[in-house]
Amino acid sequence: MALAWVASASSSLTGSRALVLLDSLDDTDSYSSFLKDLEDRHYRLSIEEVGSEIKLSKNDERNFDHLLLLTKLKSYPKGLTAKGFIEFVADGGNLLIAASPDMGTPLRELAREFDVEFDDRQTTVLDHFHYDTKLGAEKHDAIVVPASTNVLNNEHIIPQAQVAGQSILFRGIAHSVNPTNPLLTSVLWAPNEAYSWETVNLSEPAKQGPLTMMAGKDISLASVMQARNNARVAFVGSTEMLSDRFFDAQPEPISVSGAETTTTTTKNANRAFVAELTKWTFQEKGVVEVRNVHHHKVGEDLAPAHYRIKENMTYTIEMSVFHDDEWHPLIADDVQLELIMLDPYIRKTLDRIDGGEGSTLGIYTTTVQLPDQYGVFKFTVNYKRLGLTYIESITTVGIHPLRHDQYPRFISQAKPYYTSAASMAVGFLVFSFIYLWGGLDSSAKTTKKA
Template sequence: MSLKLIAVFLALIPLLCSSFSPETPSDRRVLVLLDDFAVKSSHSLFFNSLKSRGFDLHFHLADDPKIALQRYGQYLFDALILFSPTIERFGGSVDAAAILDFVDSGHDLIVAADSNASDLIREIATECGVDFDEDPAAMVVDHSGYAVSATEGDHTLIASDDFIKSDVILGSKKIEATFFSDFSGYMRQAPVLFQGIGHSVNPTNSLVLKVLSASPSAFSANPKSKVTSPPSLTGSSISLVSVIQARNNARILISGSLSMFSNRFFRSGVQKVGSPTKHEKSGNEQFLNELSKWVFHERGHLKAVNVQHHKVGEVNEPAIYRINDDLEYSVEVYEWSGTTWEPYVSDDVQVQFYMMSPYVLKTLSTDGKGRYFTSFKVPDVYGVFQFKVEYEKLGYTSISLSKQIPVRPFRHNEYERFIPAAYPYYGAAFSMVSISPIFFG
């Protein structure tokens, strides 16, 4: 082999080894596209959090002519962060279609827009299931939920605490709270600072979730001009931050504010208007760090292994079942904790014994160590059946298992010689035999 061929082979090794392995959802390569390299330092706390969790970040200007998401049919990165809200056209081989193909291939995406978001960023967001306000000068304004500051301004700096109620998405540890001694004495969460553009989600789209919503008093409009007509986005229907989990389990985070990821917002104190409490630190850092763990599959990522089925009393999987056989079914389900696979414990995992429609639907029992199991009788119907597990739960990757198995009827020599239900007929026959000599001599 020539030295040139050896050099080419060695150059291809990193590309062949960089593909995402579902066994280790962390330690991945992330491409970060920026409008300006200054964002790398102004948002360093967020980037450093990702690096500390084992992510390999690669920073490029969004219009860099050398950037590419794949080479030789292999994706070079496992996740993409777009911190380039003003970009009109990406460099290299990257465009909106390439980014959507990247997501369709099961990879994760974070998009941070802003009040001056380009048509390109809006197009990507729309294809992902959210729609930014069509007015290019619009921002979210809230005269009753803004953050108190030295210069009140136009009330576009919002302190929002309307979080999604999901531990798997935001973590079991709630957003940092500060206890204060007023008449209520309640523990209150530190609000998240937001300044940017709002978006709407289709309520019939179950794949899109609002994780941070505006208050009922908010609206989307140009803060520098007088509102002469009703705003297109108002109240709690405005989403500030949304997430999408695609059917292929790819995850997407879309934010209407790039500033909320900045060091300034991470370190800033926050006091919501009308609240007597001033938090020394906003909830931005914890909120976005916990949310990024979910987006990058460090939480809520499930896998199913060791699927088994066999007749009761046996251990080997048969090639075929007979009607009315008693069988046992089991599967093991684990959740990725960020470092190791931990047993996933729930009471809503079900299995179907399916042929055109489910003939058997059973909720699986669990031993608390990740193993789910049940037993049932094969229906008195023969044909080609499937064991199916279709598990979908808010915040978790979906599990879809299917295994085909034929079911046969009894053979001619397997039926019972005497059927209890036919005893009256047997009796009638024998009675006829016993009385026939009387009538026929």
């Protein structure tokens, strides 16, 4: 009953309890549109200052399902360290981290735990070719990012249809994601001409510190991670990107053609982008569940206790994906079945069967001939795709060898051998008969003759 209530109360499959951490409660007003959007999606928001005492869990149970860090995090909240945040994620909680150029060291450390490296202190992403003429006129730091080209094209995270042709306003710090980390992906990156540079002491370059240069597409502006336990973490390099001011602004990017510069206006996609990003991060979409796994011999319906080598069998897996508050059939063409005993013996792409109108099941099936090898096998569907819950479905099945009386007999290829063995037996009898009673010469006589 309680579970059903939670499910209906929130669009998120994790739950509806969200904690928003701000530097000061006064900041609430500047994020009112963002927070209202969350409340409209049935989140119960607790808004706290970083300075207050925060308990993320009690008696090993999470107090919150989602955590939004819209703070510089100059110091950790009382009784909480980076480890506390990591444990929150390890416990299945979802995390949104919004950073800014004046972010604190604790936040940097926390991001580093997730393989996300923010650029040096007081650096900002600058772009003299894509700055907004109203918000970034002075330093060229408020940049206008075209969503069509700079947003990851993944329908499970941010569908292109929601943002195509629009622009995202961004003023904040660059970060890089470890490209060798398969759990981590950049979803929004800077235009080619952008670079990350210190914005203090601009007039006195000598005072500027040594800078690690990041430029162009290497600069991630927003990125996402899905941990192995399917908890999700999102990083945004700009707290301002979530603010009302940036939600409502009409981006007026400068456009350079030759020596002439003109300004144009484009549609603001910040709100749509952030909505899709938080929907994904808070498990409102791209969540896959395995509903059923069936396997049986061809011509039968029930799973046998064990199979025999080289038998034909059918494997079926049913999976659903959650989005828009409902379960839908998972539609893909790259779901594979593997038969593994230490090594994969068979790997085969499953065929999707249409579940019919209104079905929430994506049904994938295939028929395979089991290998000529007995042992304990695992029927594995290992489906890990960007933007979707990691699926690893393992069914352990024994494959037996033939019983002694199940081998083929009187193989035609072996008939010469059977004939030979039989002729040896008959030949021995005939030979013995003639040798003993055939009236042959006694050997002694012959010797005498000779």
